[in-house]
Structure formats: structure tokens, C-alpha cells
Amino acid sequence: MMPQDPPRLIDFHSHYYDEGWLPLPVPQGTTGVARAWPMLTNIEAQLAAMDVAGIDAKVISAPASTIVSPVEQLPLILMERINDQIATLVDRYPDRLLGLATIDAFQGKAAAREVVRAIxxxxxxxxxxxxxxxxxxxxxxxxxxxxxxxxxxxxxIFVHPVSPAGLTERLSHLGHTGTLLARGTENAASILSLLRSGILDKYPNLRIVLPMIGIASLFFSGIAEHEYRRADNWKGSSPAELRKNLYIDTMGFDIPTLRFAIDLLGPEHVLIGSDWPIMPITTRRRVDELLAILKLTEEQKAAILSGNTERLLTPLTSQ
Incomplete structure (x- = not known):
């Protein structure tokens, strides 16, 4: 019997920015964005780096808050331009790129119409x-x-973090990790607001992906059980029960953290994601080593490497 090819590795959490979307000064200094800028804005360089690292494909996303400030709305015409460009890149490299539409979710029905067009x-x-x-x-x-x-x-839906005003500045003395802590805190707070809103009861098929820096939402959704049992302002089901709608990426690739996420959500809710090129690229070799340490079955490894991402990016209406 011929040996089977190893599962593909797809990086769910990976970004691209086209300088033509909204021309900005090239970031200066030593911030993550400044260091990543040459790679962030060059899709061919990204693909070449992926070849070296053994990454088969990546999911392109361009969060609105990387283009405008997290207190501004993304102009609708710019939202459309971004999505047109992402679709063009995916068509150009169909085996290497998958695309998420950039949506400013706080623009109501106009944003919902762009969701329909993008999909x-x-x-x-x-x-x-x-x-x-x-x-x-x-x-x-x-x-x-x-x-x-x-x-x-x-x-x-990939729920991407933003840098909250005030907290980001207060934690800046901790360097890039402090920025990630502020962003992860804001992300977790938003996920918790969603869990307690009743929205996931009304739309139980919603699938929400969050980055690993928002993992506090998983922890606090368990702690919130006591509040759920006695509060009259909790509109939905048990927060721990609603975690079934959540998926999390592997950003950071820390073994104890990955174990926590896998134990809590199950391996079918964890997917490879790095925040590259803002964060350093992770190689296939390192990913395989980490999955081996976690002592997963071959089926579970394949799901985390690419199977979960492929399933999540197939509309439920097509399954």
C-alpha cells in the first residue's frame, strides 16, 4: 500500500495589506507592524516564505482596524475595494490562498449587504x-x-482583536507583549458580550473563530456560570454551553495553552493560526513537533493542521 501524503498545513490567521487601499506613511520604528511591513504588503514574498517554511496555504484577512483606527468606520467603498482585491488574489493563487472578506460589522445593514456580495x-x-x-x-x-x-x-466569522484606547497605552511599558495583552483583553470582552447577549441562542449555527490571545473568554465563560445561574440580565444559555460555537487558533504555539484549549473545546475546535507576518513565521517542522508533544491521534492532528479550517470555510449550506 502506498503511503498517504501528509495533511496540508493551512495558516488561518495570516494577513495581507495592499498599499493601494488607503495609502499611509510606511510605519517606522520597531513595532510589529513596522517590522512586518515589507512582507505584509508583498504577497509574492509571503508565498516564497511559505514555501521555505513548509506552509501549504494561508487564509488572507485584512482587519479593518489595521487600515483605519479602531474608533473609525471603514468607508464602504474601501471595504468593497479590499474584498475585490482579496478575491483577485485568491483567484490568482487558488491552491495557496483562501480569503476572508473584510467587514466593518458596526455599519448595520450596509455591512450585511457587503457580506452577501463578498460571499x-x-x-x-x-x-x-x-x-x-x-x-x-x-x-x-x-x-x-x-x-x-x-x-x-x-x-x-473571524473576530479579530483591536488595540483599545487607554489600556493599550497603560500596558505599553510591557512592550509588544503588553500590546497583545490589551488586544486580547478587548477581544475576550467582546466574545463574552456575545455569549451573554442571547445572539448565539437565536443563531446557534454561528461559528466564531478567535485568536489565542483572546483565550480569557474561554476561561471566564466558565467562571461566569455562577452569574448565569443567579442573574436576570443573562439573556442566553449557559456561557459554558455556548463555547461550542467558539473556535480558537494556535497563535503563540505555547504547549500548556494549547492543551488548555484542546481540553476545553476539543481538537475539532482548534486550528493552526499564527498572526503572520506580524508575528514570526512558524515552520511545518515546528508545528509537527508541537502536535507530537500533545500526543494527538493522526486524525486529530490532521484536523488541526487543515481539516478544521477547510470545514469552517465551507458554508454550512453546502455541507
Whole structure:
């Protein structure tokens, strides 16, 4: 019997920025974005680096808050331009790239219409939204039309972190890790607002992916059980029960953290994601070594490497 080819490795959490979308000064200094800028804006260089690292494919996303500030709305015409370009890149490299539509979820019905166009006309595979905007989380009324449309189309939502004003500055003395802590805290708070809003009861097929830096939402959704049992302002089901709607990437690739996520959600809810090229690229060799340490079955490894991402990026209506 011929040996089977190893499962593909698909990086779910990976970014691209086209300088033509909204021309900005090239970032200076030693921030993550400044260091990543040459790679972030060059898709051919990204593909070449992926070849060296043994990464078979990546999911392109361009979060709105990397283009405008997290208190600004993304102009609709720019949202459309970004999604058109992402679709073009996916068409150009169909074996290497998958695309998430950039959606400003806080623009109500106009944003929901762009979700329909991006999925049905451009054939993108899901949407990427910011976790908050101007102090509003995903339980805000403004975000409801986008969530409703995602549920209707059966598509996955990647909830991306933003840098919250105030907390980001207070934690800046901790360096890049402090920035990640602030962003992860904002992400977790938005996920918790979603869990307690009743939205996931109304739309139980919603599939929400969060980055590993938002893992506190998993922890606190368990702690919140006591509040759920006695509070009259908790609109939905048990927060621990609603974690079944959540998926998490491997950003950071820390073994104890990965064990926690796998134990809590199950390996079918964990997917490879790195935040590259903002974070350093992770090689196939390192990923295989980490999965071996976790003592997963071959089926579970294949799911985390690519199977979960492929399933999440196939609309429920097509399954």
C-alpha cells in the first residue's frame, strides 16, 4: 500500500495589506507592524516564505482596524475595494490562498449587504470583523445585521482583536507583549458580550473563530456560570454551553495553552493560526513537533493542521 501524503498545513490567521487601499506613511520604528511591513504588503514574498517554511496555504484577512483606527468606520467603498482585491488574489493563487472578506460589522445593514456580495459574488469563504469599535462590542445593535447574515449564509466569522484606547497605552511599558495583552483583553470582552447577549441562542449555527490571545473568554465563560445561574440580565444559555460555537487558533504555539484549549473545546475546535507576518513565521517542522508533544491521534492532528479550517470555510449550506 502506498503511503498517504501528509495533511496540508493551512495558516488561518495570516494577513495581507495592499498599499493601494488607503495609502499611509510606511510605519517606522520597531513595532510589529513596522517590522512586518515589507512582507505584509508583498504577497509574492509571503508565498516564497511559505514555501521555505513548509506552509501549504494561508487564509488572507485584512482587519479593518489595521487600515483605519479602531474608533473609525471603514468607508464602504474601501471595504468593497479590499474584498475585490482579496478575491483577485485568491483567484490568482487558488491552491495557496483562501480569503476572508473584510467587514466593518458596526455599519448595520450596509455591512450585511457587503457580506452577501463578498460571499455570493466574490466567493470569499468567510468574514473577518473587528471585536469592537469606539467602545461598542459585538452585542451592539449595530452589529446585529452582520451576525444575522453570517448565520443565514452559514459562514464563519473571524473576530479579530483591536488595540483599545487607554489600556493599550497603560500596558505599553510591557512592550509588544503588553500590546497583545490589551488586544486580547478587548477581544475576550467582546466574545463574552456575545455569549451573554442571547445572539448565539437565536443563531446557534454561528461559528466564531478567535485568536489565542483572546483565550480569557474561554476561561471566564466558565467562571461566569455562577452569574448565569443567579442573574436576570443573562439573556442566553449557559456561557459554558455556548463555547461550542467558539473556535480558537494556535497563535503563540505555547504547549500548556494549547492543551488548555484542546481540553476545553476539543481538537475539532482548534486550528493552526499564527498572526503572520506580524508575528514570526512558524515552520511545518515546528508545528509537527508541537502536535507530537500533545500526543494527538493522526486524525486529530490532521484536523488541526487543515481539516478544521477547510470545514469552517465551507458554508454550512453546502455541507
Amino acid at each position: 455570493k459574488t466574490l466567493h470569499l469563504r468567510g468574514i473577518c470583523i473587528d471585536c469592537s469599535q469606539g467602545g461598542h462590542y459585538l452585542d451592539a445593535n449595530e452589529a446585529r445585521p452582520v451576525l444575522e447574515m453570517a448565520a443565514e449564509l452559514g459562514i464563519t
